[in-house]
Amino acid sequence: MEKIEFNLHFSVKMFYFILLSLLIVTVCSLNLRNSTTYKNLQVDSFGDYTSIDCTPGTITNACSYRGVCGTNNTCFCNNDYITYPPNSEYGCNYKQKSGLTAFLLQFFLGGLGVAEFYLGNNDLGAGQLCLLVGGIIFSLIVACFFFCVCKSEDKLELSVMSWISLIFLSVFIWWIYDLVYIGKGWRLDGNGASISPL
Numbered sequence: 001m002e003k004i005e006f007n008l009h010f011s012v013k014m015f016y017f018i019l020l021s022l023l024i025v026t027v028c029s030l031n032l033r034n035s036t037t038y039k040n041l042q043v044d045s046f047g048d049y050t051s052i053d054c055t056p057g058t059i060t061n062a063c064s065y066r067g068v069c070g071t072n073n074t075c076f077c078n079n080d081y082i083t084y085p086p087n088s089e090y091g092c093n094y095k096q097k098s099g100l101t102a103f104l105l106q107f108f109l110g111g112l113g114v115a116e117f118y119l120g121n122n123d124l125g126a127g128q129l130c131l132l133v134g135g136i137i138f139s140l141i142v143a144c145f146f147f148c149v150c151k152s153e154d155k156l157e158l159s160v161m162s163w164i165s166l167i168f169l170s171v172f173i174w175w176i177y178d179l180v181y182i183g184k185g186w187r188l189d190g191n192g193a194s195i196s197p198l
Contacts, residue, residue, distance in 0.1 A: 054091075067092035084193040096196040097189045102182045103198060110175040115182060120190020128174060135167030 054062035054069035063075035070076050075083060075091030084094035097119050106115035111132050113125030142163050181187045185197050 061090065063091040064093045080196050082193060084191070094191075094193055096193060099182065099185055099195040099198045102187070102195055103179070106175070106179050106182050110178055111171045115178065119187065119195065121187075122190065124178075128171070128178075131167070131174070132171050135170070136164070139163040139167060 053073055054060050054075065056069050056071050058069050059065055059067070060069060063069055063077070064081075066081045067075045067077035077083065077092035080096050080098070081092040082094050082096055083091045102115045102119055105118050109115070111128065113128030116122070116125035116128060178187070182195070183198060185195060187195060189195055
């Protein structure tokens with residue numbers, strides 16, 4: 001009978017884990033903005049272009065002195081600068097967030113939401129931080145509850161380890177998800193602009 005109860009509890013916990021994972025993926029997907037909107041502006045590794053009134057081959061205020069005027073009234077921006085929003089009066093006016101920095105922050109400190117805070121996606125960063133810290137606090141509350149109610153160390157240890165495992169697995173899934181999105185350059189910064197490529 002005890003084995004059946006354990007399997008039932010484990011099944012319920014797995015159901016909650018799957019539900020939580022789907023919720024996390026849904027929230028992340030809803031917060032991702034359309035990343036292809038500005039990708040069509042990319043010309044080459046030197047930057048992007050937009051329609052600006054300037055003389056070809058010159059470095060002028062029209063390109064914010066961060067790029068060169070090209071043919072057909074376009075600005076070819078220096079590295080890490082883009083024209084954002086695309087209908088701006090001046091070209092090359094926005095410094096992109098570094099994709100490499102965001103990737104490294106996500107790789108080493110992703111569970112704490114540091115990469116999202118760096119990119120200006122404070123809602124996602126706060127969500128990651130709350131999931132980790134809130135999950136640990138919730139696990140401690142569950143541990144205290146089982147210790148006070150059950151007074152059995154076997155059930156306490158199993159319960160606490162199950163909850164902590166589910167929380168860290170959820171954080172790990174979100175970490176992998178963001179690592180791929182940042183690594184591929186699909187993640188946008190807090191203003192909706194693309195990040196620089198790795």
